[in-house]
Amino acid sequence: MNAKKNKVGTWHEGNSVELLINGDDFFTQVFESIGAAQQEVLIETFILFEDRVGEALQRVLIDAAQRGVRVVMTVDDYGTSDLSSAFVREMTDAGVQIQLFDPRPKLMGMRTNLFRRLHRKVVVIDAQLAFIGGINYSVDHMADTGITAKQDYAVKVRGPIVADIYRSTTGMLGPVVRKSWSPLKVVTRQTGSARMLLAERDNREHTTDIEEQYLRAMSTATQRITIANAYFFPSYRFLRELRSAARRGVKVTLILQGQPDMPFVRMCSRLTYTWLLREGVVIHEYTQRALHGKVALVDQEWSTVGSSNLDPLSLALNLEANLFIRDQRLNQQLHEHLKELAAAHSKQVNLKGLAKGQWWRAPMIFLSFHFLRHFPAIAGLFPVHGLRLKPMRAPQALPAAAEIKNEDELHDQEKSV
Template sequence: MKQGQWRDGNSVELLINGEDFFTAVFQAIRSARRQVLVETFIIFEDRIGEGLQQALIEAAGNGAQVVVTVDDYGTCDLSSAFVKQMIDAGIHIQLFDPQPRLLGMRTNLFRRLHRKVVVIDGELGFIGGINYSVDHMTETGLTAKQDYAVRVRGPIIADIHRSALGMLSAAVRERLAPVPLRLEQAGHARMLLAERDNRQHTTDIEEQYLQAIRAANSRITLANAYFFPSYRFLRELRNAARRGVKVTLILQGKPDMPFVRVCSRLTYTYLLRDGVVIHEYKQRALHGKVALIDHEWSTVGSSNLDPLSLALNLEANLFIRDASLNQQLQEHLLGLAAAHSVPITLKGAARGQWWRAPMIFLCFHFLRHFPAIAGLFPVHGMRLKPLRAADVMPEARVVEERQQAAHELSNSEKSS
């Protein structure tokens, strides 16, 4: 199936970190009157997760159809009481790829639902990389994550809404009433929604990146949490730098998972030799997935540049042509690089290269072929399970049964 189309006439607003994103999303959800569709990798039962829960319950109480789709690996620890409150309010909840645990370990490691999408009333959309967790609030200090999303209106909503409906199970989709879309011209931004799935759109996001990198004339600025792309991606970045494009990478210098930095550093010498500028961001964990090319093209979404996102996970990115957004994000990212990042030199990256070279070779080629290895596992497509109240309250039933048994025992003792 061919990729999506560029849509004219949209508005776009950049949302930086949880402070911007949660305020905007929760307000939009509470104001919904027709429909709320939410997809995310993670919901934690902290004050942010509780804020989302209450906003969804309020939307359902106002008459909106509400569907929440979460990944069973990323969102696996919500309490039954937390989930039941939403189900009792009429909210539909879906689990992506639910799998039983083996010896207490989660077995659904690969092909995750990693998308972060919200569609409100068929007229307002949010796409980015931010999960529903207090970790995305900068006030949390050492555990905070740096991340981005966008709020959009206009004709692009037709594609985002269609994509969100496509993520629903047949059982849930049949229960939803049609919602009229509001697709009036809202601004001057051109947009394209690109998805990555394991069926027809396996390389769409990567192809959009590659097309833009090949056409770059002046600058490429890329900030990505997990940077270990394909060889052809690395080659195009190097070729861009060779022809005079200023290529700047802002990568994790304070990663939430230490091996991420190790993997990224395997690519440094190859890129630095041809003039690519690399900064490691040190203020907090970088969780963003954004890029800018020249003075108009931008992308914001859920896709990292690593084997999981580019070859296994379900992802969604918006590609945006808007000079104002491009300049705003460019100034922001270069500000991070100047104030909170450490530049990587070729000399520093090459130190110890002689003894690390065999390990680099083996690790690089293993990780590049990792998606094919993971593809041997049986989880290949969408597996969605709608939740019912009966599915989420086993411990409550145990407590109730124990209380009933204690009550019967007490009555028996009294009668004897």
């Protein structure tokens, strides 16, 4: 295996990659792969809803566990907070192990674990096949839900990169799971021509790894940069790199939300529009449905697909995972798709439209922009907790009312389960 190291990870050659667009592609491929699993299924997700997609996932996981496959699913307690006891019991009774990331009690019915979420979306099958992207297990990722559907992406990969993804995913296993767990032997043979790097973001060792990969690629761009991202409010460095690229003649195109699932997000993104448009950046707002994707391409080879948005939560607080891929075929496929998305289902933003009312909005834009830019530092004043994982059991499907205060207490609780 030929690998080139850098400070944030290792580039691996000899991988195969397939782009999956929306839940229609993703769920079909994932469920079929789980159905063919022989030894192990590891899943991480921010959201699992008890709808027809969640129920379909439940069925394939139960079937896998019943035929002797080891199944571990890690879900975020904030994103996945309302599963019924019956739904959980059916899985745990069949042998599916479910972990809650950072379980916290509700305060007056409100969820309190707002920041530093497990936002990764990863699947690893038999340590040989992996999926990474931004798609959660919910029906709103299916196109047939109409205007409420979300536009999103993932990739299916094989090859040496799977070893890194597997190590990352097994690093998310809690002590109760590890007690009876032994790692599989990872198959690292080459399966294609794509070079890949896995970049993670956490609150310990890899705080800026994903952003650094973006910055490196943009700083060397010579032809085009295209970014399609749901929540766009990046760092000062990121914005300056986009401006610099546009100034030296690179075609910089942003495809952002025009039908946002959270209107506040669009307002934040628009705080950056005037500054970028003046430098020649082209901005499209996607209007067919809510854009939930987190993809980008640079020049003719570089692409990224993953869970990380370009906002303070993803770049400075959440746990995220992105694949960075050097493959001309994937780059061109993604380029053609995004080009069609912009042409057929988006509205281009111009300075003239933004100028209306600018005289009274300018002070608010300035203050809001700089407050939000420093928001991660403000949130960073609160303690950074360790990797808190608690097994989910029925009938108590949700965390107990008492807050887990430290990892020693967590381990004591898990030993008594």
